[in-house]
Amino acid sequence: MKGRLDSFIDLLQGTRDFDELQKHLKGLRDMFDIEHVTYHSVNSTGHQYASTTYSADWSVQYFGEDYARIDPVVQGCFRRFHPVDWRQLDWSGKSARDFMGEARAAGVGTHGFSVPIRGPSGQFALFTISDARRDSEWELYTTEHTRELILAAHYVNQKALQLERGSDETKVQNLSPREIDVCTLLAMGQSRAQAAEALGISEHTLRVYIESARFKLGASNTIHAVAKALSMGLLVI
Template identity: 35%
Template sequence: MDDRSYLSLTLGELQTLSEPGELSGALHAVRTRYGLSHMTFLVVRRGAGPSAAPYYCSTYPEEWIATYFANDYLAIDPVIDIARWGLLPVDWSTLDQRASRVRRLFDEARAYGIGPNGLTVPIRGANGERCLFSVTSDWSGSDWLALCAANLHDLHILSHYLHEKVLTLSGLRRPVLVRELSRRERQCLQLLASGKIYKQIAVILGISESAVHLYMRSARRKLGATTSYHAVAKASYLELVDV
């Protein structure tokens, strides 16, 4: 099965979920499919409403999750800071781990089989939500970099798809009506989902690259999406395009 089929199969499985309790089990299947050690989706901020305890679904061992919260690592975890300032995926090797308590956090995580390599994709929702999708691996450095490069496109779309699924199933967001997409908007989203960049989309559709930007901007606005990957994921979630 090729990588594009991995994404299609994964989103199809996630689409069938109807209960919040099914999310963590689904992530176990996805992490195995992509050759990763663990996956976690964390809702750091729920939007404009009052803050509350973070909502998460994860493949991490329950013992590690209990240790993490018991030691209040949420307050000092540099991964959590990515939700506040991050816009692009962040490799954990670039995080500041000089503080003794932060080093202890990562040392304990490794003792529970978390890492040593990790990547976090920040997601910013249109209603002020701040979420993080993290994946980890125990592969060697060069193999880890190759794994990330091969799957970054999928992880982008998967992170935003989970954003839609988690917030909906958990009741943290009410369903909203979406304006109908035009044929060109759907075509642009479909091609972006297949891994094409804007210049390639323009050639395939026989239109200018600036027109592709206009169609994508319109699609993002109609879908209430903050990025083009978010638009692809939301359109797939709403079954407006096939991934």
């Protein structure tokens, strides 16, 4: 997977417009051996951009009916920073159940996994995969591929920002050895408490290192900081 992800990242670097980005997203779907991949972004002015492998009919219906208002994935991920399995969200309301019924009828799939992204100037984006695998298969799949999905999400977002604004660059400073240690443990899937214990420091001190690394990397949140550090080769996993 790593070699194929590197090839995808190389393709993204040369992407010249949103039509090419859509094409590469379809390639990413095939690379991950998944039914659907979607990137959906809303900037500070409310402008929306979406690139998806869902059917054209479902995309037209989704945006035409402004389903983002009731979509538990959008509403739930907006309040979160970590990747979200759709099973963790609240689908108990009638509107949510009706929406899911329409989505499944449109071929969206029975399971989904979304990575929330927060960019500059109030930008909010979601990178999502969905499929109709069985529960046990889905659990194993997302556990195995979380790291690659987070990386892909942030690379796609960076390219979309570059296409929209002309640049996605921010000045980056070197991380300290301790900041690298903290980001490395988080990238390996350890919780903040586990990472703090492994390093022999308090969770408060750990948060200080995380915030310092996030500021240096120009990251919007902890996951973004870890993804950027990984993509820049600052971490060895």
